[in-house]
Amino acid sequence: MSEPLVLVTQSGAVQTLALNRPAALNSFTAALHAQLLAALEAAAAACDVRCVVITGMGRAFCAGQDLNDIAAAPASGSGDPAPGSAGARPQDLGRVIETLYRPLCLRIRSMPVPVLAAVNGVAAGAGACLALGCDLVLAARSASFIMAFSKIGLLPDTGGTWLLPRLVGRAQALGLALLGDKLPAPEAERRGLIWRCVDDASLPDEALALAQRLAAMPVKALVATRQAMDAAAQLDYGQALAQEAALQQTLGAGADYREGVAAFAGKRAPRFTDR
Template sequence: MNYDTITYDLTDGLAVLTLNRPDKMNALNTQMRAEIAHAVRDAGTTARALVIVGSGRAFCSGQDLGDRANAGEVDLERTLKDEYEPLLRAIYDAPIPIIAAVNGAAAGAGANIALAADVVIAKESAYFMQAFSRIGLIPDAGGTYWMPRMMGFAKAMGAALFAEKLPAKDAANLGLIWECVADDEFDAAWKARAEYLAKGPTKSFASIKQAMRASLTNDLDQQLALEAKLQGECGQSRDFKEGVMSFLEKRTPDFEGR
């Protein structure tokens, strides 16, 4: 598939998907949503880690309110079900770790696409904003799912009702994202994290994702059973054997991702 609204690069197991509508602050239109979903699904079969980052001064400003494909009467329910849900499921269900490298404004659906990733790393100058109520809407694209789980109910409710900018440093302190880094260290920081994941035990990472997410709804017995099952599977992997050997031989492991 040829991409017009994003760029996609795969090098040494690391895929980098760049949202590439900088003149629109990487606002999401119908074409862009389809291209992101396609690229994420492709990365899930060909890469060992994926980074989603924005071009220009924004990560993603959310829905493109001027999208000609949605001109006329707006059917937001259809748009969410047919266009956003496949994109979000592609990110959430990916068998590889995904980093959202938030280089600037992450507003509306753009913020919630970032939160769908496994790890969010943001520039200190970046911010997150649930802007929906400013135009008479509710947080969508998973916002009402991610926020209460990550930052707590009270903070999530305030973020939704007041639609204020949440600086990246505050987002990190609240547990909404993994880390906030200085602007001049941002590119080096996310690249180092991404390269670590791309060279790591891919099956282990997939199992970690599965176990962590299941814990949100499992009771203790269910979670212990799942841990045992997944650990048994990981224990049969080549990467586990390599990890043990490298530890005994006091060297850096050379994981193959299987």
């Protein structure tokens, strides 16, 4: 059997999903999409998983879409099959987005546990936006982010048009998207695009430590915080206050709230269990 395209490992309550096409810089194919989505679905259903880390094997996080994959190969103008297509016309890119990227993005954004991206090298195109769609992004100091879409006549996808302006503002978002320049991880941190960058050698340990910290926290409240902040971007102030009240009502009835208050009163470390 061929080696899996996503390597799944678990340390305590932290599950790590490592993209495993290192020779192709972990670029996306339909098969990689299918395995990553299946791994995320399994993590979402596993009660013993309280945080997920997504990273890449080898020297890259993810170089975006593999342009040699039949799903993304450009159609020839004459109606002939594209080179390497084995006689079949490729799918249009809109269908690729709808059938592969949209479900993946929505699954990450709706995970019942925090999702951390540990960016160990270049994150380009869809790979960069995949990372930015996670709850927190930790990057190696030598890593970089490239909105490479404009270099091949496309616009940012994988949530890029939604994420970039919200992370860095319209001016910075347009600069990154239109010019497609490489953004080193330290500069990405300075601009607020990512949470933090760390020394290359310490990235695996730092990512695991951060994930374990998140896993020990009240993950149901962390996920509700993500949901509330994402939704609040579309609400006015009064609506955001009403949303907070509704979510707080649910969280306030949970075991984690009772445990948190009891631990605070007892001057002990809490043990959160809601998910």
